[in-house]
Amino acid sequence: MNFSHFSALGRLSRRIYSAFLFATVVPTALAGAIGVYLSLQTLKNETLRNLDQEVSVRSQGIGRFFDQLSSELLYLANERGLIDVIAARQAKNITLLQISTSRLESDYAALARLYPHIYQIRLIAADGQEWVRIDRKWDNVYVVPRAALQSKGDRYYFREAMEVKLGQIYVSPLDLNVEFGKIEWPERPVIRVATPVAGANGQKIGVLIINLHADILMEQIQQMANARQGVAYLLDNQGHYVSRSADSKTGEFSMEEVGKLNTIFPAAITKNLIESGSSPKLGDGWIIAHAPINYARQAIAENSKGKWRIALVFPERQLFLAVFNLYLLYAVLFAALVVTALGGYALSRRLLRPLEDLSKETDAIIRGDFTRRVSVSGNDEIAALGNKFNSMAGRLYESSLAINANRDRLEQEVRTRTQELEHERASLAAVIEHTADGILAIDNQSDICLLNPAAICLLGGQPARPGVSLTLFWPQWPDIVRDAMNTSLRCDVQLPQQIISLAVTPTSAGFIVVARDVSRERAIQEERRELDRQMFQMEKLTTLGELAMGMAHEIGNPLAGMKAVAQAMQYEEDIPPGLIEALKRMEAEVDRLSDFLRSFHGFATPHAIHTIPCDLAHILDDVLFWTRKDAMNRGISFKLESFDSLPALAADPQQLKQVFLNLLMNAVHAMPEGGVVTVKASIAENSARIQICDTGVGIEPPVLNRIFEPFFTTRREGTGLGLAIVRKIVEQHGGTIDARSTPGYETCFSITWPLTGNQYV
Known part of the structure; x- marks a missing residue:
């Protein structure tokens, strides 16, 4: 830069250029350096916090599922049906045993249908023989016949569950299910949750075991792996682990010893994961977050206590890809600042002097004096700018007169229209607030934007405030959105306790939903259809009764004659034995047909x-x-x-x-x-x-x-x-x-x- 030209500039030029350098270039460069550092730290801290929160939330959700399952298991171990089965077996009352066992099988089957991740429910006696067994094949739950029950006395989980105190829960490590001495195919990881069962004398007589598909855990770690593009791990209480990555195929898994982690990660990362160190942790080029799965804390047995954990690991470089983009952005910005400084120096020599005159006249126009003009000689762009300024000043003068005339009129129209809009808004709000139908405004992300009191009642009376996803209340909503994307739709939402009729209208911002509870209407319609069916059935049975009596009367006499002929022929001489046998059978069939006529007659009038x-x-x-x-x-x-x-x-x-x-x-x-x-x-x-x-x-x-x-x-x-x-x-x-x-x-x-x-x- 040639500073001799800089000294030749006027006072205003030097001041503007100096201010430009110190007010723009220097602060921007300093802000860029600080921004890079703070962005790096903020991104790192926020990512680690979100990562730790995600792992903790998922571990807590899994823990709550196991708490609920453990409560159900302890309830079944002490329910009346099981007590009746034990009492019937001890009393050797076969009839009572059949009844109580069937009722117990029904209870266990109901629990299996309630929890789709339950693989088996078994009641095993102290000698290892199964008493009751409920199996799930795909989506079907059925009771295993007693002839197909097996002996499980040689299974490790049976022996360890028998050592548990009454009222406590045993949890097995993660392994594969074995049936008839072979690993069940297709392979699936299984977790067994068990509790001992006591007889009338308080002694343990067996165990109640639930085989749980580990899919419920695999789904959680698969979701974590997909969300972070990393690798998620599940570690059980016996030193095994299962891993899932973002590219893992459904149904694939591999159970490994935790010692194998030393071949994948640095020693510090592996030690932190196995020994439940700090979380989240960043070091040695990796980011790791893990959390324990806590469940049934008071009832868990000593031989089941262990460190079940879920963990998420991905490379540290993945975190800083955005930071590298920031470095590039600020490098480009710095280059632009240097170019701007040089360009500003050159332009200031040409522009600042004529612009001072323009600035003075502009100040006058700003103050409201639209009669001011500027005089600039020459035929370059600066002169053209001066001419345009004068033209602009003339038009501004004319416009100011028109603006002043229209301003008062517009202000009056705005006040009038504002009052009308406020009145319409108040009327519409009152209608929405007091209508009996629920009205909701839903955005394109399925979040609730607006709802009235009637809609709150239809959502179960829960605090469904704006911003909450409608899918939490109506799981069918994603399917409804797909059908109502381009046209209005009327449909019903079937909930456990009610049926809601919806009128869905798509808008540019989402959907407007009008909802009404039609549970009682549907029930009345169903009852009416059932009554119509029963009345039609009664009319058919009445007609059948009349037909039966007529047929019995018309056919009865010929049958009596046939029977008499058959009986008479049996007493004829020289009748072959085969023919006599046929005649006897014919007589028996005539009797049977007569009985059939009587039963046909009794179809409408049972006997x-x-x-x-x-x-x-x-x-x-x-x-x-x-x-x-x-x-x-x-x-x-x-x-x-x-x-x-x-x-x-x-x-x-x-x-x-x-x-x-x-x-x-x-x-x-x-x-x-x-x-x-x-x-x-x-x-x-x-x-x-x-x-x-x-x-x-x-x-x-x-x-x-x-x-x-x-x-x-x-x-x-x-x-x-x-x-x-x-x-x-x-x-x-x-x-x-x-x-x-x-x-x-x-x-x-x-x-x-x-x-x-x-x-x-």
């Missing part, structure tokens, strides 16, 4: 049944005698399985024949191209289960839902009463019947027939 011990194999032999010929003509064969071990059934033999005759004939009609009808029996708990399966055309789902309705049939020659009578007979005997079908493949009817207590033993 008492007379049960005797019935051999199911003998019953089926009689039924097959009448159906085998028709089946052979169609190319159909019968296959009977597992009837040797089936005890006698308490049933009305004629009605039992009617049941199997209808089902077998339906199976024959369902296989026009031939096939196999399989009839197999089994014993499950205190009932017999008989299945009749064909390989026919199957039944479509809409038809399958109505096959037991009276008068519903898909055959032109059918009456629609066969399966309705079958279900009525089965239900009169205390049993149940259901059907499943795969169209084009098979149809299977399952009958559950109750057994007596002696039969079960």
